[in-house]
Amino acid sequence: MLLDEPLIFERGSAGRMGWAVPERGEGPAEALPPELRREDDLAGFPEVGELEVLRHFLRLSQWNYSAATTMYPLGSCTMKYNPVVNEALVRLPGFAHLHPLAPEALAQGALELLAALEAGLCAVSGLDAVCLQPAAGAQGELLGMQIVRAHHVAHGNARRRVLIPSSAHGTNPASAALCGYAVTEVPIDARGLLTAEAIARVMDESVAALMVTNPNTLGLFEEEIEAVAAVVHGKGGLVYMDGANMNAIMGVARAGDMGVDVMQFNLHKTFSTPHGGGGPGAGPVGVRSLLAEYLPIPRLVRRGQELVWSEDAPKSVGRVRSFYGNFGVLVRAYAYMTRLGGAGLAEASRLAVLNANYIRARLEPVYHRPYDTPSLHECVLSDRHLQAHDVHTLDVAKRLLDYGFYAPTIYFPLVVKGALMIEPTETESRETLDEFIDAMLRIAEEARTTPALVRDAPHKTRVARLDETRAARRPVLRWRPPAKPAD
């Protein structure tokens, strides 16, 4: 059973403190002038004890499903096992307590690690240079598109448009727009793929770049990618690849070989760093050598025996955040990459694709499969066959929670109505996949026999379906201290 727990602000007693603050410092400091002093003495902040705080957050933790506690088949998010050893390694004092402005000579271990991670990402992508600074995939996209823009500006014209396939993730158009580009959507064909012909129809010298995800958000490999890239390059455009789905192709296909000029990696996906309930992630950007001069500062360079940070990059787009990136995430990703080696990374992709195809093969007799093109690491199904019973994708997702599984990504990609996007990853065993498949099959059966059971799901969770309309119409976004009774 799950225990109740109020907000932390609703606990405690005036005067209590959860952690004894060390008494240090000499004598009383000169008091701050009154006009500079805090106006409310932090009224409203909790006054709770250490055990109360521990218990509070432990109880909250038990209200979550997570990749460690259950299969979490959230498509395009690559919720694979996050190796526990990496949590120990990132906490080594030599990493955890290192200040970013310490002299480089006394931080060579960190710099060697970062250089090796850059090299590893170059090797797996076939690109020439990598910057580790972006904090997330979306920030990597923003940076990648800034680099595209810088390239075109240097060649005399920033250009106006960016081509984005209709199957793309919403961040792609948002990132392009942040860089001042208008978005032209390119349709995909009946196979679910982008064609060189479709690109040729809209490609001209006003186009700065094509943003493409490969494998795409349907989990399909863009077979024509080389020809597509040739069309874009033919008009002086660049090819940006969203690397969100790279878990399908490590050791199988490299972005650089496909004709990609710039891409972002999602280390929290492909390289197994914990998703943290939303972050922190890391979204390094890799580029072909012709774009390397635009990468953010500072750049890691070797000077004699030593690695140092260099700001000597006059054409750099600047920086997208403070310091050097989410170092703690980068340490974990490096540990993962090193543990597996090139052979292990390739094996991971092969088994991720095996797992997804196994699910697809066993579910497609029952669930509608919109495209028959072979899938890679994830498969997209839909609720079409359930609609006769007035059961929809959302209901299937909610009912899965009752069976102890997190839900797939739903209603995305937008090109598939009622999409269920399932990405099992390579770290789930055959038995777990079978349990998941059985749950999906049973839900399809329930949709026929007891549809209300599915429509009202979930039944076993801490709360039932929540009123999202009310949340948006009358937003309550924080706790407030109770109003004092009137005098």
Added chain:
Amino acid sequence: MSGYSPHTPADVAAMLAAIGVDSIDDLFRQVPARLRERAAQDRSPGMTEPELRAHLEGLASRNTAAGATSFLGAGAYAHWVPTVVDQILLRSEFATAYTPYQPEVSQGTLQAIFEFQTFSAMLLGLDVANASMYDGASAAAEAVLMARRLLPGRRTVLVARSLHPQYRETLATYTRGLDGIDIREVPFAADGRIDLTALRAGLGADTLCVVLGYPNVFGVIDDVPGAAALAREAGALTITATSEPLALALVRSPGSCGADIAVAEGQSLGLPIAYGGPGVGLLATREQHLRSMPGRIVGETVDGQGRRGFVLTLATREQHIRRERATSNICTNQGLCALAVTVYLSLLGRNGLRRLAEVNRRGACGALARLEARGVARVLGGPFFNEFVVRVPDAGARFELGAGRGVVPGFPLERWYPELPDTLLVCVTETHGEAEIERLTDLLSEARRQPRSMQG
């Protein structure tokens, strides 16, 4: 095989049979053969767990600066972190979940974010806050983009030169592609605070916002009320950026000073320095600007039985719905780091935070008094919290030399401000005791006596 997959040969064979193919290679038939051949070059072996541990321990041990006595701040702060914080961060239920798309099984993450939003709003003295941004610098940049949505006709951004330079650079990158945004610097006065005369001269009908650090990069508690009053007269917004939010336990909140949007870097509240990341960006604003906020937002609601619960809300601002018209391209928050801040602020609480801030301020005042007694002078002498600037001959060389001896005495500001040669930015927190302060004063007063020739 050092991977993390559980597949046996029998599993693989059974699964291939179910799929109806002969080999895993057959599953990749859509990938052109020449791409597969080129990608197959790297088949280097991995490591066992003990080998991996030894390798990373070796790298970590080469970061000798991590064990030094350090007075570095300048955007990343060393504070003691209660053990409970990390114990919670290690809970896999928090660490290995993702964005709470299915609220019924994500109430832990969602309630924690709701509590984080409450802490953010209260600490920054504003009405509402989002679920967090990547870091303080990108939060400052997003705040400027938000100001642009609120005042679409205006294009000039006035940025205090005393704002952390990395925040300024990030702001420049984020706004580069946007039509006509014009960023201008406002100088600082001799006391390190914003030059109000210059600010007044720079403000006009085209001014979008004024952005300043609070405390600023010199550790100085800037005159936000003065700047905000001038900005308001010109119809512009005021944005503050705080990289040491512990200061806000003691000094007037940005909202109370007149800030319309306040951002902060949360690292100092419960996260290790970790070579500069991950941290977490806080962003808060006034109620009326709510729908222009970037990022994820969690709201309270009820389920069908009237039980309180939390959901992601106001999603119509966001990229997955509005695509190129979204308020930001951000699609996650900095979840686990926001959780660390939430646990930390809960533990310290009202009483602990105020006391800790006092200890910081007292320690810094004490260290400065000792330095001054030994003839080291402060410059940019406005009111400060736990960080201040002193004049030290050959600051850069002194920095390298001290570090080699195990004392990093502060940051040589000339690297960021050519106009401030021979200065060190010194940060003193509760981690510094009597002995550490003594080593600092020895090192810096010695510097004052030594001729330039003793460099390196």
